[in-house]
Amino acid sequence: MEQKVPQAATQPEAAWNDAPGLDLLYRRHAKWLAAALRRRFGRGFEAEADDIVQEAYARLAAQASVVHRPQALLMRMASNLARDVLRRRAVRGRHADDLLRGPSPASIMAGALDDLVVKETILSIPEPYRDVFVLSRFDGLTYEEIAARCGLSVKSVEWRLSKAVSHCLKRIQD
DSSP states (O other): OOOOOOOOOOSOOTTTTSHHHHHHHHHHHHHHHHHHHHHHHOTTOHHHHHHHHHHHHHHHHTOOSOOSOHHHHHHHHHHHHHHHHHHHHHHHHHHHHHHHHOSOHHHHHHHHHHHHHHHHHHHTSOHHHHHHHHHHHTSOOOHHHHHHHHTOOHHHHHHHHHHHHHHHHHHHHO
């Protein structure tokens, strides 16, 4: 036997924002709202509909001002929440597809080519500058630590590092 689902109200409901009013509003319209969501968003949405109705009522309870058409507001809130669920579901599906397919051969080749270009660029830096560059960028040493290790002043480390970076930029731009 099919239950009768209440139709949309056209009159404002008074005092919805107190606990008994919100409870009454939930009892009156929760089934209607869930059914409307199932109709609007189709099959495969049955499980999420009840959760979205609950979330919409929770958000309505948090409203600070009196709402004259709570049923319309509930429908808008629930529709927005449902769209968010569908959007997240689509993104998760795309990510799952990407994981199942794995990286494309083109992206693997592009990554390998990028690695090769970076390696060649670093190896082309003149040796005194390259040592400072590698200690700074790959070993994570500070200018003071590099200066102490290489027997240089901090200013010399800064100067050599700037020369190494300019060399890399020039090489990459070419």
